[in-house]
Amino acid sequence: MRQPGRWHIRAILAALFIGGMIAGCGQSDDASSSEDGKLEVVATTGMIADAVKNIAGETVSIHGLMGPGVDPHLYKATKGDIDRLNSADIIFYNGLNLEAKMAEIFRQMGSSKTTVPIGDVIPDSLRRHPAQFEGHPDPHIWFDVSLWETAVQQVAMTLIDRDSARMDLYCQNASAYLDSLDALHQWVKEQIAQIPENQRVLVTAHDAFGYFGRAYGVEVEGLQGISTVTEAGLYDVTHMIDLLVERKIKAVFVESSVPRKSIEAVVEGCRSRGHEIVIGGELFSDAMGQAGTPEGTYLGMVRHNVNAIVKALK
Ligand SMILES: [Zn+2]
Known part of the structure; x- marks a missing residue:
């Protein structure tokens, strides 16, 4: 179901474009460094790379740095990554300190090329500020699909800024993709x-x-x-077991990009107190599934997670 606002995305994008509010504005338009004339785009997480693919299709060359199972909190750029980032026309990253070990690289490259932390467009009033993260907002914005739509629009605006000749195509594709995200949010x-x-x-x-x-x-x-930087302590595990036993919760979940051992300790702990609990499946949290599978797309990963959660908890 289309929402009225979606009809106006082109107007919104155009207005912001003219207003110079797009990250990277002031760079020369339509400049691409590749031999085939395609813009070279590098994205950190799979979710961002997927948004670029949906909006730009084959018109750009897109490379995602972090594949299935990769933890962005701990990820350090390889020599090959640095080369790719150096030759890229546009670098998209999540920001909000998700790619904590790459922050300095992005800061340095930001002075000479279009680097876009798409999470920065989320207004502060909509960011979560949990106490345990010491001053940084929660970077996992892709799990509120409506919030992710805002970040996806930033991807579209940047592509239009750098490749204005394809504005119609990018607007059309972005509008269609945002429609599917609307539908996903409702689902x-x-x-x-x-x-x-x-x-x-x-x-x-x-x-x-x-x-x-x-x-x-x-x-x-x-x-x-x-963040996965800190390990779960004994206190956390005990506290979690208390909660699960008291509330008679049926399942806990493991994540594709985080080691399972602490969650397995919780399951064992519940059992030793007579509360049977199961691992309700593997969720894709900070990384998507294998390319070519449904979970290798943002839409598919969200559907997979929700299906697993509903099946295990209802
Ligand atoms: Zn995370």
């Missing part, structure tokens, strides 16, 4: 509503799902806090 709401209210508790290894919980009415508990 997630409907699915979560099937879980009894007192069972809407999502326990995972690290706190990637805070925005998901806020958007869709799910209580979220992560063992490691918001």
